[in-house]
Amino acid sequence: MTRFIAPGATVGIIGGGIAAYQLIRAASHIGMRTVVLVPKENDIAAKAADVVVVGRADDPNKFAEFSGLAEVITYVDETVADGDMLADRLSKAQLPSGTDILEVTQDRYLEKVFLEDLNMNVLPYGQVVTADDIEKVVATVGYPSILKPIQKGIGTDQQLLLESDVDVWRAKGLLQKRPYILEAWLDKPRELAVYCVQSDSGLQVLPIVETNYELHQFTGAIVPAQVDGSVVVEILRIAETISKHLEYRGIFAIEFFLNAEGALYVKRLSPGPRPGGDIIHGVTPRSQYDLHMRAVLGWPVPTVPVKGSAVLIALSKEEQDTVATQIQIKPKWEWQFFPSGSKQLGELIVPGPLEAAFTTLEATGSFKIHPTITVDQLDNGGDKQ
Known part of the structure; x- marks a missing residue:
């Protein structure tokens, strides 16, 4: 049972941008105070919140400052805070959304496995750890396919569309030291x-x-x-x-x-x-x-x-x-x-x-x-x- 929070309490929101700005307005509309943890001082969410803490969720000092001000906390999406960290530092009562969904969605590969285990249709995919893995996965997934970092929240400039063997060789040269997922690509679905x-x-x-x-x-x-x-x-x-x-x-x-x-x-x-x-x-x-x-x-x-x-x-x-x-x-x-x-x-x-x-x-x-x-x-x- 989710703990009832009466008007006048302080709601903490992890993350900035339009989503955080809108959540702050919604909380204020029903009588709540708000504290927001944003990465930059000029984030638009900072213009709406009652209290602003500037920093990242993985900074223990900033997170402690932020969480100490809020009776209940929520997050704007899966990219703004590590699920394990939130589970360690916050009680279930303070984080009603929990971390189950973060454990699934923060890793593209685990997300695919979760969906497949539930008998859901996903595009063909494979995990890429080294440059040599690309050819192996392409042999299964085929062309066109798209190479993405497994971790969500990394910019789209780190994604690469593969349409031929030439693109595979180019991808090998650009591949950084992080795990990727290679997924089949649909044209204009x-x-x-x-x-x-x-x-x-x-x-x-x-x-x-x-x-x-x-x-x-x-x-x-x-x-x-x-x-x-x-x-x-x-x-x-x-x-x-x-x-x-x-x-x-x-x-x-x-x-x-x-x-x-x-x-x-x-x-x-x-x-x-x-x-x-x-x-x-x-x-x-x-x-x-x-x-x-x-x-x-x-x-x-x-x-x-x-x-x-x-x-x-x-x-x-x-x-x-x-x-x-x-x-x-x-x-x-x-x-x-x-x-x-x-x-x-x-x-x-x-x-x-x-x-x-x-x-x-x-x-x-x-x-x-x-x-x-x-x-x-x-x-x-x-x-x-």
């Missing part, structure tokens, strides 16, 4: 995500979302994802199965690839909020940050009513002039802006119907969503979600 909240009340699965990325950067989302009923059933099975095997409280995301033939692969599992989950607030009265806070603070998590459809666009700073124009002529559009210092200007949510939302966005000449479905496939009936 649809990307889906489901956001779930686990609380003392059980599991609540939110609508399935289709997400857009360009060069590893999140650019937008569509809800509900237009997928066949069989895909919905499988995603729900996966969410329920994972929740039963992890002692966790809060929001977590499961991301998927869906190829042209309709095969569904689990891409990754992530604790905490994810950028695509912001679109949930476009079709429900709750945000993912509010739901996460309620779960970790031992508050009742209400069953969230879902209504309508929506499109979310991540706004870049280069679009500021266009944003100013559209604000004045689009009264139904919902805007959110982030403090200066954020890499992203903000977000735009356009309520559905989806066909009308796509058309209106395209008409601006600036805001675009790139659905991998056609307008003809948009269906309010049938077996689409």
Whole structure:
């Protein structure tokens, strides 16, 4: 049973950026004080928290200072703190989300093994420890494939797409002294995500979302994802199965690839909020940050009513002039802006119907969503979600 935390208590948040900033706002909205542990003094989360500790979670002095100020602690994702360290230094009551999910998600190889053990479909993969391992794994996985550090949180500049033997030889020369995973690569699959909240009340699965990325950067989302009923059933099975095997409280995301033939692969599992989950607030009265806070603070998590459809666009700073124009002529559009210092200007949510939302966005000449479905496939009936 998660300990109930009354208003006026201090919530600690490990990690910075937009996710931490939004969690701080959600905690403040329900009467909590906040302390944040951020790596840099100018992090945008530092602008919202009541108390700021600048440092890394692996610095014992900084972590002791931070944890001593908080009655309950949460983390923004799996990259900000080592799970073993958190388990050693915090009680279960102080860390309601626990560390089970970190043990699975901080290592890409262990994550694949965990998912396979639960009878879930993942892309072919293999572990690479030395340069000679690359050829052995490519012989099994094939081309194209992508080489990634096993540890999450290392930049995408450390990933390498292999499309031929020439790329293998190049990878051998660039390989650093750390373990990697080599995974099969899909060309332009649809990307889906489901956001779930686990609380003392059980599991609540939110609508399935289709997400857009360009060069590893999140650019937008569509809800509900237009997928066949069989895909919905499988995603729900996966969410329920994972929740039963992890002692966790809060929001977590499961991301998927869906190829042209309709095969569904689990891409990754992530604790905490994810950028695509912001679109949930476009079709429900709750945000993912509010739901996460309620779960970790031992508050009742209400069953969230879902209504309508929506499109979310991540706004870049280069679009500021266009944003100013559209604000004045689009009264139904919902805007959110982030403090200066954020890499992203903000977000735009356009309520559905989806066909009308796509058309209106395209008409601006600036805001675009790139659905991998056609307008003809948009269906309010049938077996689409």
